[in-house]
Amino acid sequence: xxxxxxxxxxxxxxxxxxxxxxxxxxxxxxxxxxxxxxxxxxxxxxxxxxxxxxxxxxxxxxxxxxxxxxxxxxxxxxxxxxxxxxxxxxxxxxxxxxxxxxxxxxxxxxxxxxxxxxxxxxxxxxxxxxxxxxxxxxxxxxxxxxxxxxxxxxxxxxxxxxxxxxxxxxxxxxxxxxxxxxxxxxxxxxxxxxxxxxxxxxxxxxxxxxxxxxxxxxxxxxxxxxxxxxxxxxxxxxxxxxxxxxxxxxxxxxxxxxxxxxxxxxxxxxxxxxxxxxxxxxxxxxxxxxxxxxxxxxxxxxxxxxxxxxxxxxxxxxxxxxxxxxxxxxxxxxxxxxxxxxxxxxxxxxxxxxxxxxxxxxxxxxxxxxxxxxxxxxxxxxxxxxxxxxxxxxxxxxxxxxxxxxxxxxxxxxxxxxxxxxxxxxxxxxxxxxxxxxxxxxxxxxxxxxxxxxxxxxxxxxxxxxxxxxxxxxxxxxxxxxxxxxxxxxxxxxxxxxxxxxxxxxxxxxxxxxxxxxxxxxxxxxxxxxxxxxxxxxxxxxxxxxxxxxxxxxxxxxxxxxxxxxxxxxxxxxxxxxxxxxxxxxxxxxxxxxxxxxxxxxxxxxxxxxxxxxxxxxxxxxxxxxxxxxxxxxxxxxxxxxxxxxxxxxxxxxxxxxxxxxxxxxxxxxxxxxxxxxxxxxxxxxxxxxxxxxxxxxxxxxxxxxxxxxxxxxxxxxxxxxxxxxxxxxxxxxxxxxxxxxxxxxxxxxxxxxxxxxxxxxxxxxxxxxxxxxxxxxxxxxxxxxxxxx
Numbered sequence: 001x002x003x004x005x006x007x008x009x010x011x012x013x014x015x016x017x018x019x020x021x022x023x024x025x026x027x028x029x030x031x032x033x034x035x036x037x038x039x040x041x042x043x044x045x046x047x048x049x050x051x052x053x054x055x056x057x058x059x060x061x062x063x064x065x066x067x068x069x070x071x072x073x074x075x076x077x078x079x080x081x082x083x084x085x086x087x088x089x090x091x092x093x094x095x096x097x098x099x100x101x102x103x104x105x106x107x108x109x110x111x112x113x114x115x116x117x118x119x120x121x122x123x124x125x126x127x128x129x130x131x132x133x134x135x136x137x138x139x140x141x142x143x144x145x146x147x148x149x150x151x152x153x154x155x156x157x158x159x160x161x162x163x164x165x166x167x168x169x170x171x172x173x174x175x176x177x178x179x180x181x182x183x184x185x186x187x188x189x190x191x192x193x194x195x196x197x198x199x200x201x202x203x204x205x206x207x208x209x210x211x212x213x214x215x216x217x218x219x220x221x222x223x224x225x226x227x228x229x230x231x232x233x234x235x236x237x238x239x240x241x242x243x244x245x246x247x248x249x250x251x252x253x254x255x256x257x258x259x260x261x262x263x264x265x266x267x268x269x270x271x272x273x274x275x276x277x278x279x280x281x282x283x284x285x286x287x288x289x290x291x292x293x294x295x296x297x298x299x300x301x302x303x304x305x306x307x308x309x310x311x312x313x314x315x316x317x318x319x320x321x322x323x324x325x326x327x328x329x330x331x332x333x334x335x336x337x338x339x340x341x342x343x344x345x346x347x348x349x350x351x352x353x354x355x356x357x358x359x360x361x362x363x364x365x366x367x368x369x370x371x372x373x374x375x376x377x378x379x380x381x382x383x384x385x386x387x388x389x390x391x392x393x394x395x396x397x398x399x400x401x402x403x404x405x406x407x408x409x410x411x412x413x414x415x416x417x418x419x420x421x422x423x424x425x426x427x428x429x430x431x432x433x434x435x436x437x438x439x440x441x442x443x444x445x446x447x448x449x450x451x452x453x454x455x456x457x458x459x460x461x462x463x464x465x466x467x468x469x470x471x472x473x474x475x476x477x478x479x480x481x482x483x484x485x486x487x488x489x490x491x492x493x494x495x496x497x498x499x500x501x502x503x504x505x506x507x508x509x510x511x512x513x514x515x516x517x518x519x520x521x522x523x524x525x526x527x528x529x530x531x532x533x534x535x536x537x538x539x540x541x542x543x544x545x546x547x548x549x550x551x552x553x554x555x556x557x558x559x560x561x562x563x564x565x566x567x568x569x570x571x572x573x574x575x576x577x578x579x580x581x582x583x584x585x586x587x588x589x590x591x592x593x594x595x596x597x598x599x600x601x602x603x604x605x606x607x608x609x610x611x612x613x614x615x616x617x618x619x620x621x622x623x624x625x626x627x628x629x630x631x632x633x634x635x636x637x638x639x640x641x642x643x644x645x646x647x648x649x650x651x652x653x654x655x656x657x658x659x660x661x662x663x664x665x666x667x668x669x670x671x672x673x674x675x676x677x678x679x680x681x682x683x684x685x686x687x688x689x690x691x692x693x694x695x696x697x698x699x700x701x702x703x704x705x706x707x708x709x710x711x712x713x714x715x716x717x718x719x720x721x722x723x724x725x726x727x728x729x730x731x732x733x734x735x736x737x738x739x740x741x742x743x744x745x746x747x748x749x750x751x752x753x754x755x756x757x758x759x760x761x762x763x764x765x766x767x768x769x770x771x772x773x774x775x776x777x778x779x780x781x782x783x784x785x786x787x788x789x790x
Contacts, residue, residue, distance in 0.1 A: 016404050023094050026067055027087050033071035038078075042151065045079070048072045049153045052123050062120055066097065069120045072152065076119075077112060080147040086408045089113045096381040097121070100401045101222055101394055106385040106627070107555055107634020108407060111141050113383060114218050115148055121379075122154050122175035126215040129377075130178045133221050135160050141220075142178040143577040149176060159183045161339075165206040169198070172210050181225045185234040185373045187211045189366040192716045193236070197723040209723070214377045222382025223623050226398060227390055228330075229370050230698050233705075235343075236366045244348065244358040246302060251352035253285045254306035265311045267650075272307040274300065305349035313350055316503040324356050329502065371397060371702050372709045385630045386623040393695050397702060409636030412610075415629060416642035418618075418680045419673040427646035430673065431616055432511040434644075435495050438612060439517055439543055441469055443489040444480060452480070455491070464488075493608040494542040496556065498628040500617045500650075505545045508616065512543065519543035535564035537631075538611050540601050556611060556631055559602025562592040610638035617649045618683050620690040651686055751775075761786040 037045060049072075052065050062069075070090055078084040085093070089109055093116025095102040104110055114130055121128045132138045142158035149156045157171030159179030168187065171177050191211050196203035198212055219225050257263055262278030274282065282303050283291055291299045313319065319328050320336065326347065328337045341347040341359070351358045374380055380400065387394065391402040421427040437443060441453040444464070454466040457477055464485070465477040499505040509521050522533045522544060537544040538558040555561065566588045567577060574580050593599065605611075611632040619625055625643070632639030645652065722728060746752060755771035761783075762769040769789060774782045 019403055020091060020406070023091050026094060027090050029067045030071045030074065030090055031087070033068065034074070037071055037075040040075075042079070045072065045075060046151065046153045049123065053125070056123060062097070062124065065123065066094070066120060069123065070094075070116050073116050073119045073148070076148045076151050077115065080151040081112075081145070083109075083112055085112060085116065088406055088408050090116065092383065092405045093117050093120075095403045095405065096218055096383065099379045099381050100403050101382040101384070101387050103387045103402055103404045104383055104385060105407050105411065105634075106630035107637075108405070110220060110383045111145065114141075114220065115145050117216075117218060117381065118176050119149065119152065119154060121216045122149075124215075125175065127172070127212055128176045128215065129184055129217045130176065131181050131184060131217055131219040131225060132178065133224055134180060135183075137220070138178045138180055138183075139576070146578055159187070165208075165210060168210045169205065169208070172212055181219075181229060181370055181374075182234065184211075184217075185368060185370060186236065188214070188373060188376075189234060189236050189368060192719060193366055195723075197720075197725075200723070216379045217374065217377045217381070219374070219380070219382035221384050222394075223384045223387050223390055225370065226374060226382065227393060227623075227698070228621070230397075230701075232340075233367050233369045234373065235364050238363055238365050244360060246298075247306075247345065247348040247352040247358050249286070250299070250302035250306040250349065251309070253282055253303055254310055256285055257281060257303075257307070259311070263307055265307075267312070267653075270312060272304060272311060274303065274307075302345065302349070305344070305346050306352065308346065309349040309353040313346075314501075314503070315354070316506070317501040319350060320502065321354050321356060326350050326354060326356060368709075368712065369701065369705050371698070372705060374398070376713075386626040389622050389626075389691070393698070397699070407636070411633055412636060412638045413629070413633030414638075414640040416640060417675050417677065418643045418645055418683065419675050420679055421644070421646045421673050424646045424648040427616070427644050428508055428511060431497065431508065431614055431644050432515060434614065434642075435497070435512065435519075435543055436515050436517060438489075438491070438493045438495055439541060440491055440515075442466065442491050444485055445487040445489075446480075446484050447486045448484070452478075454478070490608055492541040493610075493612055494538050494540065494558075494605060495544070495612050495614060496537050496631055497543070497545045497614045497616060498631075499545060499547055500619060502547060504616060505547055508545055512545075517543055519545060522546040532564055532568050535561035538602075538605060540605055540608075555634065557602070557634075558605040558610060558637055559598045559600075560596060562589045562596070562598055565592050565596075606638055609640060612639070613641035615641065615643035618643060618645060618651050618687065620651060620687065620694070622684065622687045622691070625687075645683065651683065651690075757782060758786075 037048075040048075048068075052069060052072075055065060056062070070085075070093060073093075074085045074090070086109070088104075089112060092102040092104055092108075092110075092113040096114065097117040097120055102110075102113065104113065118128045118130055130138075130141065132141060139158045139160060142156055146156050154176060155174040156176045156178070157174035159168060159171050159177060161180075161183060163171070171179075172187075187210055191209040194207055194209050196208045198209050200208055257274075257278055259265065261275070262281050263272055263274045265272050279291065279300070282299070283289070286296075286299055288296045288299065290296065315321065317329070319326050321327075322336070326341075328340050328342065330337050342350070348358050375398065380398065382400065387402045388404060394400040394402055419430070421430060437453065440455075442456045444452045444454070444466070446452065452466070453469040454471070455469075456464055456466045458465045462482055464480045464482065466480070468478055497505075497508060499508060505521055509519065512519050518541075520533045520537075520543070533544060534546070534556060536542060538556045539560045566585065569588065570577075570580055570585075577585075613629060613632045615625060615628050629641040632641060647653070718731065721731065749755075751771055754774040757774055758769040758771040765786060767789065769786060773785065773789075777785070
């Protein structure tokens with residue numbers, strides 16, 4: 001069957017390639033309009049927006065305007081941002097406008113791509129929401145792209161978590177609004193708790209709704225938001241007035257129970273189970289006769305949570321303690337999730353474990369899952385570097401097609417096979433060795449096969465003089481003739497290391513400190529400096545250790561990013577980047593670029609092989625690994641990546657199977673790595689298993705939420721109609737008409753009598769009866785037949 005599929009694909013091309021070919025004539029048409037719009041003045045270019053809006057009012061559609069609107073937007077990008085959309089970016093824009101997901105390799109300019117469909121759809125005046133993963137990116141992208149929109153007469157705003165209601169209303173009143181998934185979702189819930197519609201001046205502003213209708217959303221990092229975050233329900237809650245002392249008491253009991261004797265821990269399914277002996281011991285410690293009598297029923301749940309807190313939730317992995325509070329760490333991005341808490345008393349159990357102040361439990365006032373929130377939009381689109389591995393889920397749940405967009409320049413990234421060590425200690429030593437080799441030592445590979453590590457002191461056309469690694473004096477120079485040398489890897493190549501948790505990033509940081517290697521650590525504890533650190537990760541000699549957040553949305557430019565450095569200097573002087581005068585901004589960027597010699601440095605870094613990415617563990621989802629690899633080799637730059645694994649990694653330990661571990665432990669000598677395609681395949685197999693399991697969990701959550709979602713949509717829709725001024729009398733009369741029609745149809749059905757008898761009799765007799773068997777009978781005959789069948 002596969003061979004047949006391959007033959008058909010060879011003959012007709014893949015569906016992805018055919019779709020891209022169909023867009024090519026539009027790309028050419030946009031290119032042909034370039035000179036026309038380039039010749040216009042700024043005022044004439046801005047006037048095009050008003051002309052497009054007039055044509056829409058006259059009955060034309062957005063698709064009719066696409067070619068001209070994209071050409072105008074491309075010219076505005078060139079003129080106001082100094083960034084002209086590439087042809088592949090135009091294709092990406094068309095894919096987004098059609099309500100699909102565009103898979104674009106990291107560094108291909110997704111932020112700029114979003115301006116095309118955002119501008120086109122903003123012409124309708126119904127609102128466009130551009131959704132990002134955090135507040136910083138929402139504000140940065142809005143400020144960065146604002147000159148393009150403003151140059152075309154389009155208003156743009158950004159939602160931030162600390163905004164007042166007035167500021168939110170102003171941001172939502174703009175043609176295009178940037179913000180995070182959580183902010184858009186929470187505003188939807190808040191709006192459905194407010195007593196007045198937008199613009200209802202009988203009420204003060206803060207009681208009026210902010211958001212307006214959900215028309216079109218463009219989701220950046222769509223896999224992160226619609227898949228990783230999809231299981232997270234957004235909840236607006238109020239206090240439940242509970243006694244927090246019970247959590248401390250449950251924690252005291254949990255500390256005295258013995259693992260494997262009183263309870264078992266299942267890491268794979270993430271739960272803890274008390275044994276019979278454990279239940280009796282816990283009852284004794286709690287001072288109660290039985291947990292299963294009135295008044296004591298919540299004890300098992302409290303102790304269960306306390307044991308989970310101790311054995312499944314780890315500090316600096318799943319959460320951090322910050323200013324006397326437990327703050328959750330997002331397992332996919334490594335970011336702190338301020339304001340979120342685990343439900344069902346689990347958060348309080350972790351607080352009791354850490355000895356911080358225990359918050360009261362809360363009760364839910366309004367809730368929606370991100371899956372159901374985004375399904376409310378009339379049109380949805382998304383972009384990311386990694387969507388193909390989850391294409392089935394995007395289609396099944398959101399009816400979103402994934403289209404892979406080709407790169408602007410050929411990809412030059414080298415992906416080395418994984419290396420596997422027996423223990424975690426050996427793995428981290430190997431990672432530190434690799435970083436030290438690239439950062440501190442020149443590596444000379446001789447034609448004889450020998451590798452010499454040292455520091456080159458002098459060289460000419462004929463020979464190289466270097467101090468060997470481990471040499472006692474810098475005066476002991478060794479001379480190597482050029483004709484003996486096969487290859488030289490010079491020191492100073494930038495390295496980005498991805499870790500899965502804060503704890504692991506700090507462990508590696510200590511190892512590098514011991515070796516005297518200067519480096520930056522980027523994890524949720526230091527996320528304020530995130531963009532600044534990541535933007536400079538491509539500089540000569542830079543070593544950056546990052547959790548999975550690894551600066552999603554921030555470009556690593558070889559040689560350094562002068563714009564980020566400029567904003568770091570100006571952020572205390574101006575409230576936003578938009579307030580910086582253009583002349584001052586351009587002058588400072590040029591000054592930094594010249595002073596730091598960034599262009600020359602970029603060429604030098606390219607000659608060394610570009611950015612090298614090291615992964616220290618495979619993540620549960622293959623996308624997260626691909627996202628990390630994608631930090632290097634942007635826009636045709638050179639780059640490479642390698643993953644270092646150990647048999648003690650969570651993924652290997654929990655999912656790879658005990659026989660693989662036993663086999664490898666026997667065959668792996670101390671400190672020796674294994675490079676094996678078979679093991680890499682097993683790891684990817686384990687990742688697939690976890691992805692499938694997580695998909696099932698998300699699907700079940702969606703099905704479970706469907707009934708409540710239908711009720712919520714009905715209630716919110718009636719509520720909205722009332723706020724918008726609908727006549728309540730007419731609405732109630734319509735409901736009555738529907739109910740009467742439904743019941744009349746039901747009672748008039750010719751089988752109503754026999755069906756209702758069969759159901760009633762079946763319930764009384766504890767069996768299932770078929771109504772058709774009782775047609776034409778009187779009651780006594782029907783009763784006799786029912787008793788016989790039972």
